[in-house]
Amino acid sequence: MTEIHPGQRVAVLADSQNLYHSAHSVYSRNIDYSAMLDKAVQERELIRAIAYVIRADSPDEESFFEALRDIGFETKIKDIKTFGDGSKKADWDVGISLDAVTLADHIDTLVLCSGDGDFSRLCSHLRHEGVRIEVMSFESSTASELKREADAFLDMGEREETFLL
Template sequence: MKLSAFLKAKHDDRERVQIFIDASNLFKSVAEDCGGQRLDIGKFADLLSNKRKMVRIYYYVSTLDATLPGNKEKAAGQQRFINAIREIPYLTVTTSKLRYKKIEVDDTSKLVPFEKGVDIRIASDILTGALRNCYDTAILVSGDGDFAPVLEEIKRSGKQVENAAFPSSRSDALINASDLYIELSAHDLKDSLFTPKKHIIKSRTASTSSKSS
């Protein structure tokens, strides 16, 4: 289902949702599909909750090593972004350090970054939330098919699962394991996209939830 159609659908405003965002996967998709713009996480979460009760947003990100050559400015920019989204009500940022491995390319050494442990943390938090009855619906923002068995287990616990991803990063395994697939696009997200200098954090749903909790 396209995001535009999803937003027109009616939902029970008592339905509790938690959103789990695989930042690395989302960042790459936005860069590829949205012309290098950034996504306002607060507004994005509002769209996905779609007038339902947003309990919490979990944002999982692997941070750059600022001590490596060429990383200082990028790491500083990443940290500013992380500090900014921490101001969004009911958002939890979980960070882990990017790991690096040395590879040889044309007789020269190159450090290649990779994530470790992020998938396990996401899976653990989604499952724990289901077992503790923290939500009625889990919304996973990722195109990583490795999460499919986790989503199947969540459904067996009586919870609903939605998967949001761009077509360029979608996973058939995830889509098949979900109750609903929300197809993201630059057009449907145009009001949530920004260039870094114009970034303003505002989360309407999260603010509303704080009054109703």
């Protein structure tokens, strides 16, 4: 796979739900999305940055979505679903995967900001298609199969002062 170079076209897909839970369960802190995007792009040509978020009707979430847009992320918002038994579900795995496959012909590198092992097959497929895969997440909550499928893995936990607020 190609190494990082200035003309490289990159897309950054951020699984905000996964990042939120990882940062809160391990560090009780929030993600610095601006620092994360800067590190993901690294002087390359940013084609698209998308943050996948869940609307749960919590206070301040609209200002969080606006802050993501101000940083440079396109936000894709999904409402949380509540089932008859009271259980709740909301995830973006299929949406992230479809966007990644759609972007593959337009990018050289995909930076996936998630530790979710469900994306390991997606990464394998994209690498087969010639896309460089970089994963940014927290080592302690990243699936080993996802790290194996990536060309590069950045442990955000090793640089708490950079990636956590």
